[in-house]
Amino acid sequence: MTSQAADGPETATASRRSKITPEREREFFDAVLEQIRECGYESVTMEGVAASTRCSKSTLYRQWKTKPQFVAAALRASRRVRFAGVDTGSLAGDLREAARAAGDWSGKDARLMQALGHAVTADPELAQALREALVLPEIAALQEMLARGVERGEVAADHPALEYIPAMLFGVLRVRPVLSGQYADADYLVRFVEATVLPALGLTQDPGRRSRDD
C-alpha cells in the first residue's frame, strides 16, 4: 500500500535474509518517521513499520528495545543541517536564502515536529533526540549566519532583535498550518522575512540599493 520503501522486492541490496545493512536501517528509520508524520506518534505501530518495510517485528525488537528508543534512534539518524553553508555575502541575502530553504523544510520536518511535539513532553530521551535532530543544528546555523552579519557590521552585536530571530523563523513555520491551514512555502517565508525580520533588524534596503539581483 504505502510502497514507500518497496520499490521492488529484489533491489540491489541483496536478498533480505542477511545482516541489517546501514541502508536497510535507513529504510526502517525513513518508514517510521514517515508514519509519524502521517499518523502521529501515538498511532505509529511497530507492526506498521514492519509491514511497510517487509521486515518482521522481531527484527525491529532485536535492534531496539522499545518503540520510543526506536523512534529516538530514527531521529538521531536523520540529523542533518539544512541551511548551513548558506553564505550570500549579506545578512539579508542569507536570511532570504534560509527562508527559501526552510520552505522545503516545512513540509516534512515541521510536520514531524508537530507530530512529536506532545510525546516529547513525556519522554526526555525523545525530546533530546528531537532537539538534536531538528532544532539545534538549524539554530546553530542561523546563529552563525547572524554572527557573520555582526562581524560585517551590518547589525550591532547587541541588537535586541538578534536573539529572537530563530524564534521568529521557526515560529512562523510552526504556526502557519494553524492560522491558514497550510504549511509555509518558500515564497511565503521569504515575504515574511522581508516584511518582518529584516525591518526588525534594521536591514531594510534603501530604495537606491536593492540587493535583489534578479
Add this chain to the structure above:
Amino acid sequence: MTSQAADGPETATASRRSKITPEREREFFDAVLEQIRECGYESVTMEGVAASTRCSKSTLYRQWKTKPQFVAAALRASRRVRFAGVDTGSLAGDLREAARAAGDWSGKDARLMQALGHAVTADPELAQALREALVLPEIAALQEMLARGVERGEVAADHPALEYIPAMLFGVLRVRPVLSGQYADADYLVRFVEATVLPALGLTQDPGRRSRDD
C-alpha cells in the same frame, strides 16, 4: 489523584444523581481538556474523564456519541476571547498588552493546541472546533487592534508587516517550548514584541519619547 474537579464530593452542586447541569457539563469539559493538555489527544480516554469527574462512561456516551465529538464540544464551550477589549490608546501599548495577556494564554492553550495539533489533521470537525475556540477569536481581536492603529495613523494601511503580526505572535508562543524547553511567559513575550514586532511595524519609540510610563 488528579483531584482537579473533586474539590469535595459534596459540593454545593447538589448530589450527583440529578440531570446534568451546565456546571456539571463544564466539569466534564474542563476535565477532558486538562487530560488532553497532560496526555495528548490520542491518550485521552473517556474512562479517564469519567473517573476524574466521578461520572460514568455511560453518562458521557449518553450526551456525546464519540470521543472526537465530545472533545469538539468541549473546545466549542471553552471558546472565549482573551485579549479583546484591550485598548490602551496606542498600537504599541495594545501590542504590549496583548503580549502580556498571551503570557497567561501560553501555559494552557498553547499546550492544548500542541496536543491537538496533529489530531486536527485527521478530523475536520475537531479542526474547525479548535480554530473557532482558540485561533479565530484571537486573530479577530488582534486585527481589530491593528485596524485601530491604522485609523490613528500610527501605521500605514498597506504596511507589509501588518499581515504577519498574528503569525509572529502565535508563532513565538508555539515555538518557545521547542527552542528553550519552556512556555513563553508574559515578560518574554513583551520583550519579543518590543524587539521585533514594534520595529517591524516602524513603531520604535524615539529616544526622547518613551511610552513606558512606569
Add this chain to the structure above:
DNA sequence: GTGTACCGGTACTCGGCCGTATCGGTACAC
C-alpha cells in the same frame, strides 16, 4: 560441507480502551 548467526513469519500473551448493555438507585414532577 558444516556451523553459526541472524532474518522473516507466525502465533501468542497481556493489557488497554472503545462503545454497549444492564441494573439499582435517586431526584423530581405531579
Add this chain to the structure above:
DNA sequence: GTGTACCGATACGGCCGAGTACCGGTACAC
C-alpha cells in the same frame, strides 16, 4: 405516594498493539 427519567456503577465483547517466543530458512565464514 407513585411514576418517570436519568445518573452512576459495573460488566462485557471486540479490537488493536506492545512485546515475546519459536521456527524454518538463508547468507556467510571457514
